[in-house]
Amino acid sequence: xxxxxxxxxxxxxxxxxxxxxxxxxxxxxxxxxxxxxxxxxxxxxxxxxxxxxxxxxxxxxxxxxxxxxxxxxxxxxxxxxxxxxxxxxxxxxxxxxxxxxxxxxxxxxxxxxxxxxxxxxxxxxxxxxxxxxxxxxxxxxxxxxxxxxxxxxxxxxxxxxxxxxxxxxxxxxxxxxxxxxxxxxxxxxxxxxxxxxxxxxxxxxxxxxxxxxxxxxxxxxxxxxxxxxxxxxxxxxxxxxxxxxxxxxxxxxxxxxxxxxxxxxxxxxxxxxxxxxxxxxxxxxxxxxxxxxxxxxxxxxxxxxxxxxxxxxxxxxxxxxxxxxxxxxxxxxxxxxxxxxxxxxxxxxxxxxxxxxxxxxxxxxxxxxxxxxxxxxxxxxxxxxxxxxxxxxxxxxxxxxxxxxxxxxxxxxxxxxxxxxxxxxxxxxxxxxxxxxxxxxxxxxxxxxxxxxxxxxxxxxxxxxxxxxxxxxxxxxxxxxxxxxxxxxxxxxxxxxxxxxxxxxxxxxxxxxxxxxxxxxxxxxxxxxxxxxxxxxxxxxxxxxxxxxxxxxxxxxxxxxxxxxxxxxxxxxxxxxxxxxxxxxxxxxxxxxxxxxxxxxxxxxxxxxxxxxxxxxxxxxxxxxxxxxxxxxxxxx
Amino acid sequence: xxxxxxxxxxxxxxxxxxxxxxxxxxxxxxxxxxxxxxxxxxxxxxxxxxxxxxxxxxxxxxxxxxxxxxxxxxxxxxxxxxxxxxxxxxxxxxxxx
Numbered sequence: 001x002x003x004x005x006x007x008x009x010x011x012x013x014x015x016x017x018x019x020x021x022x023x024x025x026x027x028x029x030x031x032x033x034x035x036x037x038x039x040x041x042x043x044x045x046x047x048x049x050x051x052x053x054x055x056x057x058x059x060x061x062x063x064x065x066x067x068x069x070x071x072x073x074x075x076x077x078x079x080x081x082x083x084x085x086x087x088x089x090x091x092x093x094x095x096x097x098x099x100x101x102x103x104x105x106x107x108x109x110x111x112x113x114x115x116x117x118x119x120x121x122x123x124x125x126x127x128x129x130x131x132x133x134x135x136x137x138x139x140x141x142x143x144x145x146x147x148x149x150x151x152x153x154x155x156x157x158x159x160x161x162x163x164x165x166x167x168x169x170x171x172x173x174x175x176x177x178x179x180x181x182x183x184x185x186x187x188x189x190x191x192x193x194x195x196x197x198x199x200x201x202x203x204x205x206x207x208x209x210x211x212x213x214x215x216x217x218x219x220x221x222x223x224x225x226x227x228x229x230x231x232x233x234x235x236x237x238x239x240x241x242x243x244x245x246x247x248x249x250x251x252x253x254x255x256x257x258x259x260x261x262x263x264x265x266x267x268x269x270x271x272x273x274x275x276x277x278x279x280x281x282x283x284x285x286x287x288x289x290x291x292x293x294x295x296x297x298x299x300x301x302x303x304x305x306x307x308x309x310x311x312x313x314x315x316x317x318x319x320x321x322x323x324x325x326x327x328x329x330x331x332x333x334x335x336x337x338x339x340x341x342x343x344x345x346x347x348x349x350x351x352x353x354x355x356x357x358x359x360x361x362x363x364x365x366x367x368x369x370x371x372x373x374x375x376x377x378x379x380x381x382x383x384x385x386x387x388x389x390x391x392x393x394x395x396x397x398x399x400x401x402x403x404x405x406x407x408x409x410x411x412x413x414x415x416x417x418x419x420x421x422x423x424x425x426x427x428x429x430x431x432x433x434x435x436x437x438x439x440x441x442x443x444x445x446x447x448x449x450x451x452x453x454x455x456x457x458x459x460x461x462x463x464x465x466x467x468x469x470x471x472x473x474x475x476x477x478x479x480x481x482x483x484x485x486x487x488x489x490x491x492x493x494x495x496x497x498x499x500x501x502x503x504x505x506x507x508x509x510x511x512x513x514x515x516x517x518x519x520x521x522x523x524x525x526x527x528x529x530x531x532x533x534x535x536x537x538x539x540x541x542x543x544x545x546x547x548x549x550x551x552x553x554x555x556x557x558x559x560x561x562x563x564x565x566x567x568x569x570x571x572x573x574x575x576x577x578x579x580x581x582x583x584x585x586x587x588x589x590x591x592x593x594x595x596x597x598x599x600x601x602x603x604x605x606x607x608x609x610x611x612x613x614x615x616x617x618x619x620x621x622x623x624x625x626x627x628x629x630x631x632x633x634x635x636x637x
Numbered sequence: 638x639x640x641x642x643x644x645x646x647x648x649x650x651x652x653x654x655x656x657x658x659x660x661x662x663x664x665x666x667x668x669x670x671x672x673x674x675x676x677x678x679x680x681x682x683x684x685x686x687x688x689x690x691x692x693x694x695x696x697x698x699x700x701x702x703x704x705x706x707x708x709x710x711x712x713x714x715x716x717x718x719x720x721x722x723x724x725x726x727x728x729x730x731x732x733x734x
Contacts, residue, residue: 613733615726619656 023114032104035117043093080134084493098458123149135196177227184220229261246349283323290316299556336392343462347378386423395470406508431536648675
């Protein structure tokens with residue numbers, strides 16, 4: 001067990017080291033295969049561990065060594081294997097190896113091939129550290145590691161200045177969240193005198209329910225989560241992060257890294273359950289994020305930007321589930337979202353590959369017959385995220401809707417509208433890309449081709465997962481006593497209070513009501529599908545350039561001018577303050593410093609006249625001085 | 638006031654004035670000797686006055702040191718003359734800052 005866990009973590013690290021040190025001189029095939037195989041090996045080992053765990057298995061903590069001990073707090077470098085971390089590791093290594101495989105094809109013509117795989121392996125290693133660490137500090141190492149990899153990969157094509165700026169934006173936005181997380185960890189250490197999960201969970205009961213300390217701690221942790229998981233107000237980095245190569249968008253900015261915030265909250269359920277105020281805050285932020293991002297996605301023209309905002313919006317859904325206390329629902333949506341969003345991004349990558357690096361949907365259209373495998377898999381992804389009955393996305397999203405209804409029917413209505421918006425922009429994307437006439441150049445049309453097998457294979461696997469992925473956690477009215485397996489599966493990772501809260505939320509809706517709600521969402525899905533199809537296929541509505549939109553469409557295309565507002569409110573004042581500080585330095589500090597320096601030089605230049613090299617002169621001065629001393633001495637007597 | 642003090646003071650002042658006013662390095666060296674010996678004279682006189690022989694002993698030390706100093710000083714002056722054909726100290730200002 002112990003060795004297996006080490007192997008899971010160290011294999012990607014080994015891949016990173018080998019590729020990083022020697023990759024430049026190794027053949028591309030070897031670099032790509034090695035990077036893919038180490039991640040796949042981790043996945044296989046995880047699967048074997050996964051089957052040795054059941055619903056009752058207690059968490060296994062493996063201590064590698066004592067890291068340090070300060071002021072009575074002992075910090076071990078160790079790993080915690082339980083149902084939650086195993087689930088995350090499964091997603092990371094599983095989706096990760098598929099995306100590695102895909103990247104071999106996607107990046108085959110790139111100069112930085114070995115560098116790309118080095119970064120990817122480092123990312124997998126950091127992410128595993130994040131989810132497997134047995135205390136908050138190791139989580140933080142992984143947290144920073146994935147932030148670094150994200151930065152490196154967003155700016156992978158660093159010769160483009162815009163991409164470099166996007167990378168820096170992501171890095172700085174994340175840093176704000178990281179500060180919150182760090183302060184949260186310090187506060188935990190100060191209050192509980194421990195930072196490993198098990199001890200903190202045990203001592204969490206010493207916190208007063210909804211008292212100031214617990215609210216402060218959970219709020220800080222949540223700020224960390226908003227940074228990494230791109231929630232309001234720190235979400236603007238994620239759409240810009242699409243500057244990176246598409247597999248990166250799929251792996252890091254859709255399937256795994258951005259779910260770290262969800263993981264953090266679920267992992268800290270023993271703290272969040274004590275702070276209902278913060279849970280309500282999470283709910284609010286989740287709603288805001290889901291609504292804003294969904295709105296922006298309606299009128300984006302860049303295929304990856306739509307998917308990026310859709311990711312932000314879906315992350316909002318997950319935080320809504322967390323705010324409702326439905327931890328397993330959030331994790332369920334993390335999993336299904338990982339399947340269909342990775343699929344959609346990889347599909348988009350395949351489209352971009354076929355279109356000779358064109359990302360603007362205005363110049364696509366009619367791709368259905370040129371790239372059939374990509375088309376079918378992309379359609380499955382679209383149906384899954386939009387809520388086609390019994391596909392994975394529908395089942396997990398429905399669970400969130402039911403949980404919301406149990407809390408307050410208003411929440412359900414809001415989520416219902418958000419789900420309708422999701423379906424709207426996804427079908428718009430699908431029809432603009434794959435249906436209608438081809439609108440690109442003749443040159444592009446000539447080059448249209450289906451991607452190679454190592455790119456379509458991950459698409460097919462992910463498409464299958466997107467279809468069947470929901471069945472592991474069927475709603476209770478289908479599974480006859482096997483309902484909501486995930487809830488029982490995650491039970492050991494939750495405290496009793498969290499579990500009780502979750503059970504109340506998830507079973508708070510009577511069967512008949514639930515059926516009606518389900519019927520309503522299905523009806524909504526088909527209505528939206530019909531209308532979008534009508535608009536973009538029958539009426540041949542086209543996407544317009546951003547500038548030519550008016551009214552709400554302009555607001556959507558321009559993202560409510562949030563970037564501009566941030567610019568005006570935060571970045572501008574900083575720049576102005578910088579300029580003011582520069583003026584202060586130039587006008588006040590510089591003269592003072594120069595006066596001191598030049599004064600010393602001038603006085604030295606004046607004093608050097610005394611040293612004229614003439615012995616007589618020295619003797620004269622000496623004699624005079626002695627004379628003066630004698631006279632003064634005489635007078636003072 | 639004892640006369641030997643006045644004599645010594647006068648001799649010493651003559652030595653100082655000689656060092657200050659003369660340009661010839663050899664004369665300056667002589668004036669330094671004059672200053673030293675005026676002090677020697679004073680030491681010997683005080684020693685005899687107080688009936689303590691230590692002062693006279695010190696005079697011998699000073700004479701030895703002065704002899705050594707003259708040896709070094711004259712060597713320096715010889716070198717100066719060899720390089721510049723002059724012993725005028727006012728032209729030696731190479732160490733000007």
